[in-house]
Amino acid sequence: MPASRLRAAVAALFLPAAFATTIAAAVVPSAHAATPAPSAKAAVAPYKAFDQWADKFAEDWVRLNPQLATSTQYFSGAEQARLDRELTPLSPAYRKKVQDMARAGLKRLDGFAASPLDATQKISAAVMRWSLQNVIANEPFEDYNWVFSQFSGVQVSLVNYMTNTHPLRNAQDVDSYLARLDQVGTRMDEALARGKGAAAKGLIPPRFILERAQFQVDHFLKPAAAENVLVTSLTEKTATMKDLTPQARQAAIARATRIVEQKVRPAYTRVQAHLAEIHPKTGDVAGISRLPGGDKAYARALENFTSTKLTAEQIHNIGLREVARIEAEMDKHLRAQGLSEGGIEERMKQLDARFQPKGEGDPRPAIIASYNEMVRDAERRSASLFNLKPRAPVDVRRVPPLTEPSAAAHYTMPAPDGSRPGIFWVPLRGPTFDMIRMRSLAYHEAVPGHHFQLAIQQEQTGIPKFRSQRIFSGGSAHSEGWALYTERLAVEQGWYEGDVPGLLGALGSELFRARRLVADTGIHTKGWTRQQAIDYGMGVQETERYIVWPGQANAYMIGMLRILELRQKAQAELGDKYSLPAFHDLVLGAGSVPLDVLGELVDNWIAQQKKA
Known part of the structure; x- marks a missing residue:
């Protein structure tokens, strides 16, 4: 790509000042969030009482959620081993316990408001406060998030957790797996009770969402117990386990088979019956506004996911402006590719068709291999842009069959003990594949996106463990905003030079995030139908994801615009003292805030750089 054209593309992508002003004015200030000290001279010694309380509170918070304890490996020894044997409850009593603890935590944070906290402690207090406030504010609306949604419902999340997150390193882990497996039926019944309670209040999903869940439950129940994924994954992962004798392995597989047959399958059958029972009561209206109190639930979701006070109307309008800007830029490049007829989406499909896999055989292994090479290339390109880099490796894998039909690409963090890498999960449903967006997706989910952000945070030693392990964090706007920012960064840094289709894929990905602002607010506040969102360019799986997860789709673009605004502010005020790698260190080094x-x-x- 000629340098002049690349510079024009980058210039067209910079954040208009009007958008920045809108978002900056709407950012929600954390109550009692004190500003960190601007210089070393003003710094104070750490206040030990706060650290002692915060560390203990965080530990108690993790103890409430054994699955979180396992995924973060937060403890060690006997305590970690005990928690690795438990599944997190889903009962009303458990939810009340979480609420009570959150309120107690906020009350104690109030007591530290006038204490001499140092800069790190002030940030920690603000992050904890923001997280706990959201736990409390979200509780009245929890049943608006359907417990059996196709995207992250209990019927799929428990299976994914058992087969992908629970560690199987040794014989003790196998015993813990069996102990947890024995609880799956109970957790499903707790979820069923919650689903029935929500249905009694009229909080039921649209019919097409219900049918997705029905498909997943039916798919789970189709094989016999011995062929169920909860058994076959155990069989596969214990095949080379050194401290497990052949006899013990066969006994474990036999026990897992009995548990699935006697407890897990019956629980799924009860859920299957419930879904069939409420099916006649469902309809085709997609938005949360169809539900009693849905407008308040959506407003809360927007504040939770964007960490701003932006209204649905403001977000909708930002989306429309961003869509117009990006489409104008894409039109130039599409015309240069000989594609001048039809809308942006139609022409992008024509371009993508040119790059579909050709030849016989399953192209998926080659696509996964290509993704892995893109990630390795991104690691090389990132070397000059980042001082902070993760030690943990990242791998690219295909999404498991149970969730692939409705899954989106996503990232899971590495295990702190090194037993599991960071994983960029790719759904490859076929028969066609989104080839020209592969690079931007790899940058977003892996390097320098979520993998850099989350693995670096996990490895940080200069912040408390409860922040490095994201026990308390800054939410989706920061994490998803960063990942989308890195897509923009790749364009700005010329990573697509000589690859105009790839550049169009990147612009198309950003357009997709801008359209999300329009579609999500359209679905949930303007009466948009499922088909309207699909026709707007969202895709079936993505549209249905927004329907069951109101508000979350807005976090990406709103968060990115805020990061860009702050970067531009730093550039403008620091001039020659500004350093892009140093800015990245600042954003990544603080963790999720x-x-x-x-x-x-x-x-x-x-302020520090000006004085330096």
Whole structure:
């Protein structure tokens, strides 16, 4: 791609000042969030009482959620081993316990408001407060999130957890797996009770969402117990386990088979009956506004996921403006590719058709291999842009069959003990594949996107463990905003030079995130139908994801625009003292923080650099 054209593409992508002003004004300030000290001279010694309380509170918070304890390997020894044998409850009593603890935590944070906290402690307090406030504010609306949604419902999340997250390293882990497997039926019944309670209040999903869940449950029940994924995954992962004798392995597989047959399958059958019972009561209206109190539930979701006070109407309008801007840029490049007839989406499909896999055989292994090479290439390209880099490796894998029909690409963090790498999960449903967006997706989910962000945070030693392990964090706007920012960064840094189709794929990915603002608010506040969102360019799986997860789709673009605004502010105020790798270190080194805390960090960093 000629340098002049690349510069024009990059210039067209920069954040218009009007958008920045809108978002900056709407960022929600954390109550009692004190600004970190602007210089070393103003710094104070750590306040030990806060650290002692915060560390203990975080530990108690993790103890409430054994699955979180396992995924983060938060403890060690006997305590970790005990938690590795438990599945997190889904009962009303458990939810009340979480709420009570969150309120107690906020009350104690109030007591530290006037304490002499140092800069790190102030950030930690603000992050904890933001997280706990959301736990409490979200509780009245929890049943608006259907417990059996096709995207992250209990019927799939428990299976994914058992087969992908629960560690199987040795004989003790096998015994823990069996103990947990014995609880799956109970957790499904707890979820069923919650689903029935929500249905009694009229909180039921649209019919097409219900039918997705029915398909998943039916798919789970189709094989006999011995062929169920909960048994076959255990069989596969214990095949080479050194401290497990052949006799013990066969006994474990036999016990797993009995548990699935006697407890797990009957629980899924009860869920199957419930779904069939409520099916006649469902309809085709997609948005949360169809539900009693749905407008308040959506407003809460927007604040939770964007960490701003932006209204649905404001977000809708930002989306429309961003769509127009990106489509104008894409039109130039599509015309240069000889594609001038039809809308942007139609022409992008024509371009993508040119790059579909050709030849006989299953192309999926080659696609996964290509993704892995793109990630390795991104690691090389990132070397000059980042001082902080993760030690943990990242791998690319295909999404498991149970969830692939409705899954989106996503990232899971590496195990802290090194037993599992960071994983970029790719759904490859076929028969066609989204080839020209592969690079931007690899940058978003892996390097330098979520893998850099989350693995670096996990490995940080300069922040408390409860922040490095994301026990308390800044939410989706920060994490998804960063991942989308890295897609933009790749364009700005010329990573697509000589690859105009790839550049169009990147622009198409950003357009997709801008359209999300329009479609999500359209579905949930403007009466958009499922088909309207699909016709707008969202795709079936993505549209249905937004329907069951209201508000989350807005986090990406809103978060990215805020990060860009803060970067531009730093560039403008620091001039020659500005360093892009240093800015990246600041954003990544603090871990996941709410957008208002990120703004404070950048302001103080600017002040420090000016004095340096």
